[in-house]
Amino acid sequence: MLVTIGLGLLSRKIPGLPAWLSKGAGDALYATMSFWLVGLFVPACRTAAASVVALLFCYAIEASQLYHAPWVDAIRATRLGGLALGYGFHVMDLIYYAVGVSAGAGIERAWRLRRERPS
Numbered sequence: 368m369l370v371t372i373g374l375g376l377l378s379r380k381i382p383g384l385p386a387w388l389s390k391g392a393g394d395a396l397y398a399t400m401s402f403w404l405v406g407l408f409v410p411a412c413r414t415a416a417a418s419v420v421a422l423l424f425c426y427a428i429e430a431s432q433l434y435h436a437p438w439v440d441a442i443r444a445t446r447l448g449g450l451a452l453g454y455g456f457h458v459m460d461l462i463y464y465a466v467g468v469s470a471g472a473g474i475e476r477a478w479r480l481r482r483e484r485p486s
Contacts, residue, residue, distance in 0.1 A: 368407070371400045391463045398425045398467025406475070414479075418472045425464040432456040 375396035378389050402421040405412060412420070431439075433456045442448035453460075 368403045394460050394463035395467030398464040399471040402471030422468045
């Protein structure tokens with residue numbers, strides 16, 4: 368999880384990376400992190416179910432960015448609040464989230480297959 372967070376933060380700082388790619392990578396890694404968190408808090412959760420929960424969580428956060436009450440904008444104005452809740456709604460983020468959750472699910476499935484393979 369720490370590697371995912373580090374890569375997500377780093378993705379916004381790589382010089383020369385196109386803006387759409389650095390933002391997209393950060394959003395995808397946010398979704399991957401959400402997938403990891405579902406697995407952490409519900410370890411018995413199947414990969415498909417964890418994917419749905421993580422994707423719905425990310426979509427809910429994105430939809431919440433359409434709401435701009437002073438109290439929530441004050442939270443978003445902080446570094447941690449902005450990283451967790453985002454700043455503004457972008458339709459492309461929904462695609463980035465799907466890519467990130469899919470990547471997390473793919474990594475988990477590959478890991479499980481590797482562990483279950485006889486030596």
